[in-house]
Amino acid sequence: MAATSCGADTEAAAPAVDLAKLDVGGYATLPRDIGKPKNDVVPRLVEAQRLGNIMPLPVEIDPKFVYQGPATHTFLLPGESHLSPIHRWISEVNFANDAKGFISGFSATAQSSKSPALASTLSSNVLIFPDAKSATDAAANLSRAQFFRDEDFPVEPAKLDAYPAAHVRWQPGMQTLVSWIAKDEFVIVTIAYNAEAKMLGESDLPGLSTLSEKAIAATSTSLEKFEPTPPEKFMETSIDPDGMRSISLRRPEGDSFMNVPGTYDLHGSLNFPTDPVKRKQELTDAGVDRVAYDAGELYRAADAESAQQLKDKSAELTHFFRSTPSPKGLPQATCMEYKGPAEGAIRFYCHVAYDRYYAFMGSEQLLDAQQRISAQYAILANSKSK
Known part of the structure; x- marks a missing residue:
């Protein structure tokens, strides 16, 4: 032919x-x-891909986040949460118990430059749950996560003025701010990190707080366009x-x-x-x-x-x-x-x-x-x- x-x-x-x-x-x-799907894993993947279509890119949240590292893991799935970019900063060792009902999610992560030593990083993550109560419980539970090197660099509570309901934790020695907030049946996990401030021994808490608020606002707006597939209809999902x-x-x-x-x-x-x-x-x-x-x-x-x-x-x-x-x-x-x-x-x-x-x-x-x-x-x- x-x-x-x-x-x-x-x-x-x-x-x-x-x-x-x-x-x-x-x-x-x-x-x-x-x-057609042969098990419920594939529909969860399709759901995560649908979520990726509507989530804002970090560069759309703040134009300085122009670089996305190669081979960044974007999927958040049951049993594979340890593979996500979230775990560059925090370790959710009890994820299965803390996030009961978790369906799937998507992670959008980018840096301000190719040089990790000087780059700021924004990781915006959304987890899908079957209902608002599951999401609210998970946001509170997941906020107890262990931070990277927290034995050397203590972690303390913080807050976001624009989102008083958010669970926020701040690691000054690593210049890392993480927040968890429930929105309907979603949990938005936002990680903001400033490598340059860490290297200089300065604090960028105000800047990282503002960035986190921008990320939550943009992600929340995008989620208004997303209608989750009911779990009972997963096997009807078109792959x-x-x-x-x-x-x-x-x-x-x-x-x-x-x-x-x-x-x-x-x-x-x-x-x-x-x-x-x-x-x-x-x-x-x-x-x-x-x-x-x-x-x-x-x-x-x-x-x-x-x-x-x-x-x-x-x-x-x-x-x-x-x-x-x-x-x-x-x-x-x-x-x-x-x-x-x-x-x-x-x-x-x-x-x-x-x-x-x-x-x-x-x-x-x-x-x-x-x-x-x-x-x-x-x-x-x-x-x-x-």
């Missing part, structure tokens, strides 16, 4: 692709049926309401599940790039409305031309990237090797556009990255031929 990228300009420019000759390794090349997962390459076992597969709107997808401001402009320019995360990333743009432009923009070489060969039989794809200093960065990346879709894959092995992008291209082409 031969395929070309659709659209008048891209079709004329791109050579035909013989799908049968692509090297896809052991990856699937056909769209899949995601099916793939817009079909993006069905045409995305499935993540293989052994890959990182720091953030589980799922789909987001444009706003929700901005929780993941390290530079959300720049990425927002690129995605907006391309008319992106949905993004699927699985073995890689799949973006749905306004049209074929927009998808190609987004691919070209995303695949631009910088001084940290070196060009590597395109996959066998798929010269439309652009592959590169990362040579920069970022800790935990993936080594090889491949990009391709097909019709109104742009896909991006990463792997520690070049051949695997090439096979993944080839398989994703084949899935998109085969979905059009059905």
Whole structure:
């Protein structure tokens, strides 16, 4: 079977692709049926993703929070609370008992710079509960959490003037302010930290208090747009309401599940790039409305031309990237090797556009990255031929 990228300009420019000759390794090349939830874990994940679509980004709360670290864990799930960004500062060792009824949640975290020694950090977290009483009880219980290094740096009670109902604790020696407040069936957990003030031995309690109040206000407003799914209807949840997962390459076992597969709107997808401001402009320019995360990333743009432009923009070489060969039989794809200093960065990346879709894959092995992008291209082409 031969395929070309659709659209008048891209079709004329791109050579035909013989799908049968692509090297896809052991990856699937056909769209899949995601099916219905088989347990209540998956609906909890979908609920967290829905929450991520409406929560404000830290940079929207305060424009100085421009940097989102790579591989930030955004999901808050029962049994996995220890994985969340919250636990960089506090340890909720009794979470299961203190947060009875907890359904799922989402965490949005960013810094004011790439340098941890000088950066301020804002982590805005929302936990979903079945009802307002459960949320109110959990906010009080969770506020007893143990702080990082509290044996050396004591923790004391504090308050937020704008939110007298909030449970607030302040760790002067670490310049960390944490608040817990219930809003309807949600608990908003806000963590504000100033590394520079800590290093200088100064106190930024007024500034961190103001920042926390801004975060709570913005998050509370956003939550007014969110209607939780009743737990009794979880098994009716659509895992793939817009079909993006069905045409995305499935993540293989052994890959990182720091953030589980799922789909987001444009706003929700901005929780993941390290530079959300720049990425927002690129995605907006391309008319992106949905993004699927699985073995890689799949973006749905306004049209074929927009998808190609987004691919070209995303695949631009910088001084940290070196060009590597395109996959066998798929010269439309652009592959590169990362040579920069970022800790935990993936080594090889491949990009391709097909019709109104742009896909991006990463792997520690070049051949695997090439096979993944080839398989994703084949899935998109085969979905059009059905």
